[in-house]
Amino acid sequence: MPARIPLTPLLIVFMLMLVASPGTAETRREHHERPKLVVGIMVDQMRYDFFYRFWDQYGEGGFRRLLNEGFSFANANLDYFPPYTGPGHASVYTGTVPASHGIIANNWYLRDEDRMTYVVADPEVEPVGADSDAGRMSPRWLLASTIADELILHSNQRSQAVAFSLKDRGSILAAGRLGKAFWFDSVSGRVISSSHYMDELPEWVHAFNDRDLVADLLAEPWETLLPLDEGYAASIEDRNPYEYRFSRTFPHDVPAMKAQQGRQVLQFNPAGDVFTASFARAAIEGAGLGQDEHTDLLAISFSSPDYVGHAYAPASVEVQDTYLRLDRELAAFLDYLDEEIGLDQVVIFLTADHGAAHNPRYVRDLGFPAEYYSRTRISEQLENWMEERYRANLLSSFSNNQVFLDHELMRTLQRDPAEVQADVARFMLNEVDGVVGAMTATTLENSEFTQGLRRRVQHGYHQQRSGDVTVWFRPQWLPEFMDGTGTTHASIYSYDNRVPLVFFGWDIPAGESGAPVGVADIAPTLAMIMNTPFPSNVTGRPLLDLIYGR
Numbered sequence: 232m233p234a235r236i237p238l239t240p241l242l243i244v245f246m247l248m249l250v251a252s253p254g255t256a257e258t259r260r261e262h263h264e265r266p267k268l269v270v271g272i273m274v275d276q277m278r279y280d281f282f283y284r285f286w287d288q289y290g291e292g293g294f295r296r297l298l299n300e301g302f303s304f305a306n307a308n309l310d311y312f313p314p315y316t317g318p319g320h321a322s323v324y325t326g327t328v329p330a331s332h333g334i335i336a337n338n339w340y341l342r343d344e345d346r347m348t349y350v351v352a353d354p355e356v357e358p359v360g361a362d363s364d365a366g367r368m369s370p371r372w373l374l375a376s377t378i379a380d381e382l383i384l385h386s387n388q389r390s391q392a393v394a395f396s397l398k399d400r401g402s403i404l405a406a407g408r409l410g411k412a413f414w415f416d417s418v419s420g421r422v423i424s425s426s427h428y429m430d431e432l433p434e435w436v437h438a439f440n441d442r443d444l445v446a447d448l449l450a451e452p453w454e455t456l457l458p459l460d461e462g463y464a465a466s467i468e469d470r471n472p473y474e475y476r477f478s479r480t481f482p483h484d485v486p487a488m489k490a491q492q493g494r495q496v497l498q499f500n501p502a503g504d505v506f507t508a509s510f511a512r513a514a515i516e517g518a519g520l521g522q523d524e525h526t527d528l529l530a531i532s533f534s535s536p537d538y539v540g541h542a543y544a545p546a547s548v549e550v551q552d553t554y555l556r557l558d559r560e561l562a563a564f565l566d567y568l569d570e571e572i573g574l575d576q577v578v579i580f581l582t583a584d585h586g587a588a589h590n591p592r593y594v595r596d597l598g599f600p601a602e603y604y605s606r607t608r609i610s611e612q613l614e615n616w617m618e619e620r621y622r623a624n625l626l627s628s629f630s631n632n633q634v635f636l637d638h639e640l641m642r643t644l645q646r647d648p649a650e651v652q653a654d655v656a657r658f659m660l661n662e663v664d665g666v667v668g669a670m671t672a673t674t675l676e677n678s679e680f681t682q683g684l685r686r687r688v689q690h691g692y693h694q695q696r697s698g699d700v701t702v703w704f705r706p707q708w709l710p711e712f713m714d715g716t717g718t719t720h721a722s723i724y725s726y727d728n729r730v731p732l733v734f735f736g737w738d739i740p741a742g743e744s745g746a747p748v749g750v751a752d753i754a755p756t757l758a759m760i761m762n763t764p765f766p767s768n769v770t771g772r773p774l775l776d777l778i779y780g781r
């Protein structure tokens with residue numbers, strides 16, 4: 232019989248502390264236990280600093296709850312270049328970088344066919360759910376398995392994996408080959424898929440489409456969640472010259488925008504996030520996710536923050552309001568998961584596919600050097616120089632910050648590709664405004680860069696798909712974009728590269744780490760939590776030691 236210890240107030244406090252921190256190493260679950268559901272939440276274009284820039288206006292149940300009760304990595308980076316939605320989703324769900332999974336951009340140049348391809352375009356598949364080319368999409372270009380694929384294989388198909396995003400690439404690159412991907416067709420206003428994934432939409436997706444939520448969501452103007460003169464001191468004036476001109480000030484007349492531009496306006500306001508969260512609930516109920524001992528995966532990507540960010544840029548009231556509303560949507564979704572499945576049975580992670588730059592004209596007006604570069608002008612500059620130097624135009628494409636050379640022509644002219652690459656790199660550095668870095672394919676194939684910006688270039692470089700010379704520009708130099716309004720993400724720098732990464736639920740303890748981690752670390756971490764195999768090409772490392780402190 233153990234000696235009876237009197238319950239002193241101090242002891243009671245100590246016991247309460249144990250109860251209140253279910254994720255400490257002492258109470259970590261048995262290694263063979265698995266969560267019923269893993270929920271991946273991508274917030275397209277979310278910068279890490281958005282957690283804290285809008286902290287005071289967030290409610291208790293959304294972003295703040297994730298950070299207060301979950302485990303946050305404050306120094307998570309993509310760690311590759313260039314940063315776009317396709318590579319972002321592929322890297323998170325395959326646990327590796329573009330150098331290995333092959334998704335080097337959203338669109339890239341195909342040497343063999345002398346044309347650009349879209350990252351999920353597939354003329355071989357049929358649309359499902361609407362007679363629309365938006366359905367001719369598949370993961371054909373993906374050169375790795377995803378955690379969804381591995382979960383399905385490991386469970387002998389008893390697990391399910393459902394992915395949804397307004398964007399096809401935000402869903403397909405998570406679902407991989409064996410999950411089920413759904414996305415939004417802005418022409419029909421319906422959720423669709425392709426014959427890669429299914430012959431028919433499931434009944435529950437038909438039922439979701441029949442609700443015609445789009446019509447309801449686009450019937451209302453977009454007003455600020457908080458009074459405009461109170462809650463938005465973290466953002467610049469609503470009326471400013473840096474925003475895309477279709478609708479600059481609150482309230483945005485969404486019905487009029489819809490009349491002009493159709494249902495795609497759903498993407499350009501926070502209603503798109505309401506739609507996405509509604510579909511996530513429909514998926515949990517319709518597919519019965521998280522209902523049995525076979526771990527399911529729900530991968531959702533909120534795309535509206537990206538469209539809003541592109542149109543209005545990070546400093547805008549529109550971006551802030553989008554995040555305040557997403558925060559409320561997340562809070563409701565967390566409560567929903569708790570009621571339906573129980574948060575102690577669900578692992579949630581939240582991250583982003585990339586960040587974004589400030590609008591160059593905005594920071595320039597404040598005194599920070601910023602500029603636009605023109606890809607067309609740079610191509611012309613290169614071609615003129617090549618004509619002079621080689622008496623031939625060796626340029627096939629300048630895209631995604633990469634110079635693609637014409638290898639056939641180099642063979643005919645008996646030019647050594649390595650020499651031409653080195654020449655081109657020197658020319659770009661010396662003669663093209665704003666270029667501050669250039670690396671040749673030859674260098675990338677013969678060296679290994681273990682840190683810094685050069686590692687980012689190497690991680691983004693795929694031997695078969697990438698160009699002959701990769702260049703990068705000064706900070707805040709952006710490709711020409713929407714007449715100098717809005718913004719984009721195309722750089723090697725921290726504003727595009729640093730993203731949020733939080734794990735929450737299950738037995739994840741509250742905590743924070745400043746260790747440098749990459750988004751490719753997410754998939755192997757989840758694989759270890761689910762006890763599934765790593766995706767085929769994993770190069771990231773599992774973060775369980777950081778999360779559990781052992």
Ligand SMILES: [Zn+2]
Pocket residue numbers: 276316537538541720
């Ligand atoms: Zn974007």
